[in-house]
Amino acid sequence: MSVLATAGMIRQLEAIGPFDAEACMNCGVCSAACPLGIDLLPRRLFRYALLGLGDRIHDASGPIFSCLLCRACEASCPAGVHITENVRVLRHWLLQEGS
Numbered sequence: 001m002s003v004l005a006t007a008g009m010i011r012q013l014e015a016i017g018p019f020d021a022e023a024c025m026n027c028g029v030c031s032a033a034c035p036l037g038i039d040l041l042p043r044r045l046f047r048y049a050l051l052g053l054g055d056r057i058h059d060a061s062g063p064i065f066s067c068l069l070c071r072a073c074e075a076s077c078p079a080g081v082h083i084t085e086n087v088r089v090l091r092h093w094l095l096q097e098g099s
């Protein structure tokens with residue numbers, strides 16, 4: 001994936017709403033806090049977005065739409081990432097893309 005394609009995806013996401021995935025340290029604390037045990041969310045999803053891997057995000061549409069937006073992950077995130085807002089942005093992007 002080229003740098004331009006990567007930047008293009010982030011621009012698309014930020015056009016939908018604030019998307020602060022770059023603050024994620026990939027520590028995994030959020031996955032441990034998730035009541036659904038959604039391992040995919042959010043750290044891998046944020047990496048996919050930052051790397052411009054739209055196909056991987058499409059493949060993860062099930063977990064993205066299963067998220068309860070309960071903020072349990074956000075409450076324990078040491079980096080203060082706005083996880084649920086990022087998930088909302090990813091949902092909106094998927095709907096725009098026709099997923």
Ligand code: SF4
Nearest residue numbers: 024025027028030077
């Ligand atoms: S807890 Fe926060 S910093 Fe850690 S992986 Fe999850 S979103 Fe990233």
Ligand code: SF4
Nearest residue numbers: 034067068070071073
């Ligand atoms: S908002 Fe709730 S359901 Fe969604 S990833 Fe975070 S802890 Fe899991």
